[in-house]
Amino acid sequence: MNPSTALARVLVDELVRCGVTEAVLAPGSRSAPLALALYREDRIRLHVRIDERSAAYLAIGLARVSGRPVPVVCTSGTAAAALHPAVLEADLGNVPLLVLTADRPPELRGTGASQTVDQLGLYGRAVRMFAEVGVPEPVVGQVGYWRSLVGRAVAAATGTAVGGPVHLNLAFREPLVPDGDPSWPESLEGREDGAVWVWVDRIEPASMPVSELLGEGIPERGAIVAGDGVITASSVVSLAEHLGWPLFAEPTSNCRLGPNAIAGYPLLLADEAFAEDPPDVVFTVGRPSLSRPLLRWLGRAGTQIVMDSRPVWPDPTRSACRVIPRTPWLNLDSVADTESAWLGRWRRAGRAACAVLDAERESARLTEVGVAGVVGAALPAGGLLICGPSRPIRDVELTLPARDDITVVANRGVNGIDGLVSTAIGAALAHQHACGGVDGPAVALLGDLTYLYDRNGLLLAPEDPRPDLVLVVVDNDGGGIFGTLPQAGLPGFERLFGTPHGIDLCADAAVAGIPAVSVTTAHELTDAIREGSGIRLVRVPTDRADAAKLQIALQEAVGAALRP
Numbered sequence: 001m002n003p004s005t006a007l008a009r010v011l012v013d014e015l016v017r018c019g020v021t022e023a024v025l026a027p028g029s030r031s032a033p034l035a036l037a038l039y040r041e042d043r044i045r046l047h048v049r050i051d052e053r054s055a056a057y058l059a060i061g062l063a064r065v066s067g068r069p070v071p072v073v074c075t076s077g078t079a080a081a082a083l084h085p086a087v088l089e090a091d092l093g094n095v096p097l098l099v100l101t102a103d104r105p106p107e108l109r110g111t112g113a114s115q116t117v118d119q120l121g122l123y124g125r126a127v128r129m130f131a132e133v134g135v136p137e138p139v140v141g142q143v144g145y146w147r148s149l150v151g152r153a154v155a156a157a158t159g160t161a162v163g164g165p166v167h168l169n170l171a172f173r174e175p176l177v178p179d180g181d182p183s184w185p186e187s188l189e190g191r192e193d194g195a196v197w198v199w200v201d202r203i204e205p206a207s208m209p210v211s212e213l214l215g216e217g218i219p220e221r222g223a224i225v226a227g228d229g230v231i232t233a234s235s236v237v238s239l240a241e242h243l244g245w246p247l248f249a250e251p252t253s254n255c256r257l258g259p260n261a262i263a264g265y266p267l268l269l270a271d272e273a274f275a276e277d278p279p280d281v282v283f284t285v286g287r288p289s290l291s292r293p294l295l296r297w298l299g300r301a302g303t304q305i306v307m308d309s310r311p312v313w314p315d316p317t318r319s320a321c322r323v324i325p326r327t328p329w330l331n332l333d334s335v336a337d338t339e340s341a342w343l344g345r346w347r348r349a350g351r352a353a354c355a356v357l358d359a360e361r362e363s364a365r366l367t368e369v370g371v372a373g374v375v376g377a378a379l380p381a382g383g384l385l386i387c388g389p390s391r392p393i394r395d396v397e398l399t400l401p402a403r404d405d406i407t408v409v410a411n412r413g414v415n416g417i418d419g420l421v422s423t424a425i426g427a428a429l430a431h432q433h434a435c436g437g438v439d440g441p442a443v444a445l446l447g448d449l450t451y452l453y454d455r456n457g458l459l460l461a462p463e464d465p466r467p468d469l470v471l472v473v474v475d476n477d478g479g480g481i482f483g484t485l486p487q488a489g490l491p492g493f494e495r496l497f498g499t500p501h502g503i504d505l506c507a508d509a510a511v512a513g514i515p516a517v518s519v520t521t522a523h524e525l526t527d528a529i530r531e532g533s534g535i536r537l538v539r540v541p542t543d544r545a546d547a548a549k550l551q552i553a554l555q556e557a558v559g560a561a562l563r564p
Helices: 003-017 032-039 052-066 084-093 142-157 210-214 233-243 265-270 292-299 341-361 368-378 391-399 420-434 448-453 480-484 493-498 505-511 522-530 544-562
Strands: 022-025 045-048 070-074 097-103 129-132 166-171 222-226 247-249 281-285 303-307 322-324 384-387 407-410 442-447 469-475 516-518 535-541
Touching (some): 052 420, 097 142, 265 391, 368 469, 391 480, 420 442, 420 448, 420 469, 448 469, 469 522, 480 493, 480 544
Parallel strands (some): 070 097, 129 166, 281 303, 303 322, 384 407
């Protein structure tokens, strides 16, 4: 057996033993050994994409929802560079992405050989581990080295505290395809009974009682803030309810549950009179980053305790005074059993904000905030909501009802618009695979520029699996969020920030064979979400100028509701 084929087959087998069930491939010549090994491995579901960036973000979606490491394979040269944005997202989002880049052997590097760039340490400090695997040789000891290396890579990618992307650079010499010779100087097989080559034990950080953090009594004026990346949502919700504190839960925390989850909190906290008094204590879980008013409020808290196991814990306001590695457990003898004046005030305010937002969702013609509200309410139980950046995720933050029967995900690591169509497809595939392929409908709420930026994500081969996924695209013909920022109204705004595209999104989707429809009412949008199957696009036309005015009007309406 030629060395390139042997290395590829051993790597793929050990990946399966380490729990890999999905893999993504961007075609190329130098990566042929890995491509062929993946194709012949029936224990892995293989996805093929012609665009490396789309391939990498598809892997992000698969890995984020499944929690399993997902390899993305590419050839050498600029193909490897095209994976970089997804590597950055996996870094900051703690996504177990395994980047397997094929490379030329050392004798071809620095010679002007085609498709040869310096791939050593290509992704810098964004990866948890980098290894130059080395050119495979037919000598004893290679199999143990290769299998051990896979174990290290998977362990680094799935670390409980700092899991994230791993980069293995694989130099393949020709021949790159099987030669029909099965001989090798040692057995290519792994451990008996399909066991992994090396088992890595995980030691969870010790917990602590709440009393160790708060003392004997529970402060009345406390709050829980839940951001992206919460590991156990139920423990956060329970903590808020037992302490008697309001819960401010970003959508991707999946903690927006129970009576203490405060609706419309960005509008409440932006009301300076209402939010004048900061809390005495705040527990921050996950990575809050969506609401500027929330971050300002956090910065004014008397005591902020961050619950996070990562060395680089989230604290953008630089106001945290203590960091603990996980959610503390409760001494149930000391929990609050009545509604305090502080909690009651926030609950009443949340109901007032909810009434304003519900009225907007039920208005005759859909607005951007209304679209998010309809999507959050219309998604069937067991469904998955994938949020695009900029306005869509913030509109969902405003309007998402307290639901324990859906899951919300987004690329909140870098918060960019890269690869969201591909991420949504990957997330939906992983979600529906976990549901046995029967339940688990998925909806992605995206802006028009986000959709156009990854329209290549819709280029699927007939053999590639397709999820049940509705792409709801808010089409305001440009960059809507800039209309709410200080740039709005400056000379050159439309060309520099508004960037109108003038593209018929339904016709664009049809080019890729994706059925598409335009809707303008809540009833039409609800029907479009609940009817049909496969990948389809629902365009909702809106006006950017009206959307910017609506943000002001909602703020004023909530302010009036707070002071009847």
